[in-house]
Amino acid sequence: MVLEVKDLCKQYTRGDRPFYAVDHVSLTMDKGEFVSIIGRSGSGKSTLLNLIAGLLDPTAGEIRICGKSLTGMDDAALSAMRNTALGYVPQGQTVLGNLTVLDNVRLPFYFGDRTGPSSDRARDLLEQVGIGHLAGSLPRELSGGELRRVSIARAMMCSHDLLVLDEPTGDLDPRTTEEIMALLRGIAQSGTAVLMVTHELDTTGYGDRVLEMDSGKLSPRL
């Protein structure tokens, strides 16, 4: 099992009234599985992804990634987990403007306190996502779709078992959306579990399962 979420809750308070952004959610994912989560804005999709990525502390419940529980992990362990087991592609444009495409992809390698060469792996990943020829370019020279490919390659730099994406096609045109979804499908087929949050129903056809989130509750889409 790559991902195991049990009875996960995240409670916030709005005014004086507490509410669940994530309400007793359970979810499992196997290696190579492609799961899409759909839902309206504010339904709790992004909160769920951030909980899974260890970027938010849950109010209750447990998350296990590759068998390891995130509960009680200190910052160093959580950071190491994010660096090695989980690739996270946040919403929007997150490529660093002062680094070349290649350096953007290499970056996570050095957050894991590794030494040695990283360029070959980064170049391979850029080839896999179809932008190997842009390795030396600066982000400002790239299109939106190309930037998204850089983010995906970067998320996979440290051999992740789980790729988590928050609306990866949110600001892309239909043709680029198709290309990105085909890329993610290929990544899943190569063995990486892919968990994607989207509000574009067209993209759900690429996944193995589609789940729907509504007011913090997760359920299979009928």
Add this chain to the structure above:
Amino acid sequence: MTEKALSNHRLALLNLQRKPFRTWALLAVVALLAFVLFGGSVMIRSLENGIEGLQARLGADIVVVPEGYDQDLAGVMIHGEPTYFFMDKDVLAQVQSCEAVEIASPQFYLASLNAECCGSSVPIIGFDPESDFTVQPWITEQYSKSLDRGQIIVGSDIVAQNDGTVLFFGRNYEVAARLERTGTGADVSCFTTMETIEDLYRDAREKGAYFKQGVTYENSISSIMVRVRDGFSLTQAAGQIRRATEGKVEIVQTQRMIDSVGGSLQGVAGGLYIIAGVFWLLALALLSIVFSVTANERKKEFALFRILGATRRRLSRLILREAFYISLGGGVLGVLLAALAVFPFSVYIGDRLGMPYLLPGMGEILLILCGSLLLSAACGPLASAHAARKISRAETYHTMREGE
């Protein structure tokens, strides 16, 4: 091509390169601070050294000079202003007769002609080797033998001719030794025995130097250096001298002369320290604001680093490192500029300040340099510590959303 690791060092440098205007502006702020710290400290220490040199140079407790010439004495001692003034030689016996006076040693001052030896007129001070207790103990550091007739000891700034002589009133005098720099008037003065002064006096007369009517070498002296006997206060000694000379002389207590110069120094030093302190606080405040604003601008970037696996500690270190590079770079720049201003122009600065001025030794300069660099370099990390702490402790999810 060898690849460069994306260490904190490289990430910090890349980010500084990304915003060249901001980086140079911050460097300039810290450079200004380092300039004030280093330049100011070197100046203060130079002035303190000058005062110490003056104390060592004066040696006497009291100096007796003709009435109305106390300022001229200060001019000779502190600034090396060429002048001569005389009083009756009988005053020496009157001073020696005072119970409170342990030693009284006469001196005879001359001023060289312009452009003869040194480009401008310099003071020539004659002392009596038998009774002298102020000049000889001090020059023995460079010249331990007794001076022969025709020999001269020169201050550090006096340039001898190639044959090791200096020309005064048309005659060459052998330079027996050169004194170390003191930062006082001694640096541009010459010292010799009364025998040689007699020759100089006669040559001066022949060359048409003006002496007041009745003034001759035989019946005149310029000053009397007095050491007060143990058990007597300076005031008691001064009182006895005043009575013995019937008030016809000026009695200068050297400690008061030093205190008046030292008082000015305290004012200058205090001012410089206040300016340095204000600059340090201003730089700290300015850098704090800039780092705080920058950290806010870069929230999304920092959140991304966390997402990619950077620990809170790593993030904090990255921010501190950037700040450290700015403050270290600014510190080095400021110290270099201060060195370019303070060292080549030390003589000019001393002249402009009108106080004894002697640069500290290399060891002390290095200490001041390290201290200035340390304070400057600490400025950046201190100023960015709050921003680093805040950004590294923030919840990444919220930081990411706020940065959008």
